[in-house]
Amino acid sequence: MARPVDAVVSAFFRARRYIEEADRGRILDLITALLRHHARLGWWLAKHGREDTPRNRLLAWLALDGTRTRDQIQNLFSGKQFAPAPLRDHERGLLGKLQGCTIEHPAMPDEVRFECPEWALEPLKRRFGAALPREMAAMLTDAPLDLRVNPIKATRDGALAALKALGLPAEASRMAPYGIRVHQRFSLSRFAMLKSGEVEIQDEGSQLVARVVDARPGERVVDFCAGAGGKTLAIAAQMANKGHVIACDVMESRLKRGAERFRRAGLHNIETRHLASETDKWVKRHKGSYDRVLVDAPCSGTGTWRRNPDARWRTLGPGLSNLLPLQAGILASAARLVKPAGRLVYATCSLLAEENEEQVAAFLAAHPAFRVVPLREVAPELNFSAHPDYLALTPARHDTDGFFAAVLQREAAQVVEEMAEGVSAEPIDPGPGQ
Structure with a gap:
């Protein structure tokens, strides 16, 4: 991965402005899932002797995710406008091998199971000990969207009211005195206070x-x-x-x-x-x-x-x-x-x-x-x-x-x-x- 994924995705969407917001969200969700399960997807492909390509990774994730039937996955590869080319025989064979499996497998080594590069595994084990599985599991969840209110120009109550008016569920942060946590992903262009400098995006x-x-x-x-x-x-x-x-x-x-x-x-x-x-x-x-x-x-x-x-x-x-x-x-x-x-x-x-x-x-x-x-x-x-x-x-x-x-x-x-x-x-x- 030579470039940060957000830069790659941003360039992809700029070149395809016709993609609607809802579809952009689904694409982002899929990309994020592939990245979060990077090591385990590679492990499954190696286990079945398959080449580690983006298409094979996508196919493996769709199979291991467990939310789609085999027919539904094959229908996604229709070859129609904007859809990927139809599956070939060996790809349908991979689907068959992964049928009924989940992303986890007891034979996976720790660095694969925890989605952790080898250089960081031992330092993280020393830091967290028995709590490491819990910490690494948290890394595979969605990060929250946190905002910080600029007290020079606005108040937290005012920002919360503006978010409520947009139909966006949000609440005051538990710890940060000017923080707000938003419980729904949204197009940032909808929130004028971000453009005016009244609010900034910043993790709590x-x-x-x-x-x-x-x-x-x-x-x-x-x-x-x-x-x-x-x-x-x-x-x-x-x-x-x-x-x-x-x-x-x-x-x-x-x-x-x-x-x-x-x-x-x-x-x-x-x-x-x-x-x-x-x-x-x-x-x-x-x-x-x-x-x-x-x-x-x-x-x-x-x-x-x-x-x-x-x-x-x-x-x-x-x-x-x-x-x-x-x-x-x-x-x-x-x-x-x-x-x-x-x-x-x-x-x-x-x-x-x-x-x-x-x-x-x-x-x-x-x-x-x-x-x-x-x-x-x-x-x-x-x-x-x-x-x-x-x-x-x-x-x-x-x-x-x-x-x-x-x-x-x-x-x-x-x-x-x-x-x-x-x-x-x-x-x-x-x-x-x-």
């Missing part, structure tokens, strides 16, 4: 990461890996449009997309800053200048597999062995921006301890000026987290994407001591990713 877990940054009006804040600015928007709104937020990223195109979102949201306290790398000279020039620094680090994305079922099988970007030193380098560099008594928040959308707790432990061992601020001190209402000190969310336990966040505070006395001793805070360059 992502909203909670912005919550633990706990930025206050008038403070100086850096979102060090801002991307297109989803968490930047939440942080700036949390600050009531007062103070100063700098959205940094090494990809200028993302920052340009973010700047348009900031303007639409009516947020004027945000500045964008393109960095050449995590060790850009701008970081050194602004050492010790900020009250809050968020590092939403590049990661394996294991926490988003439910939302992006193709992501677990794509190999875009650095692998885990390269991500770990990259994360450490980014965290060490961003830490220089934190002023005495200021806070550094390290976050990922990963479920792996290697990228989360272990990364924080290594940072603290190398940077004694910082200490952990327990979650109960930052956001006592988030006491449902799976970890006593950190925000740790999973799809199975919290029905959000998988997120991790640790709040680290720079101690003023230690900073003075380090400056007096001339200790260097320059990070080790982790080298280029693969």
Whole structure:
């Protein structure tokens, strides 16, 4: 899978604008099902000695899904306008072999049964232990549609009323103070508040990461890996449009997309800053200048597999062995921006301890000026987290994407001591990713 599936699907529909909305929904459902059962479909094809092709995968899923009879499946392959070519003899033979089977089989190895790439299986077993089957099963369910209300321009009650007027079932999020969960898929163009910047699409877990940054009006804040600015928007709104937020990223195109979102949201306290790398000279020039620094680090994305079922099988970007030193380098560099008594928040959308707790432990061992601020001190209402000190969310336990966040505070006395001793805070360059 060389490209993200959402980009492929978007291009497919742009070239076929004649496809009606209901049919688009059915096509998306089918594509999602094929991706969620990727490993198991491949296993079934191999078991019966069949070539692993898109057509064979589709045929196998239609048979194993159990919702259609053999005749109904064959009728789908009619060869008529827009329909696939009629089944050949060997394809009808495959249908016969799969008749009465389900997608599961007791002979499947764990990596197939859990739809988990081999590189992630052992780390996930270490993280979840006996709870792993439940966690991986949750990854195969539909991800919720969450919205975040922009308090600068709207209220949650107003947004809920607007959704109700459209006939869309929705409710206030359980955990995020500005969140809304919509219980029905719909065309986003129907909801005007998305276009006006009054509402943004944002998973509830992502909203909670912005919550633990706990930025206050008038403070100086850096979102060090801002991307297109989803968490930047939440942080700036949390600050009531007062103070100063700098959205940094090494990809200028993302920052340009973010700047348009900031303007639409009516947020004027945000500045964008393109960095050449995590060790850009701008970081050194602004050492010790900020009250809050968020590092939403590049990661394996294991926490988003439910939302992006193709992501677990794509190999875009650095692998885990390269991500770990990259994360450490980014965290060490961003830490220089934190002023005495200021806070550094390290976050990922990963479920792996290697990228989360272990990364924080290594940072603290190398940077004694910082200490952990327990979650109960930052956001006592988030006491449902799976970890006593950190925000740790999973799809199975919290029905959000998988997120991790640790709040680290720079101690003023230690900073003075380090400056007096001339200790260097320059990070080790982790080298280029693969």
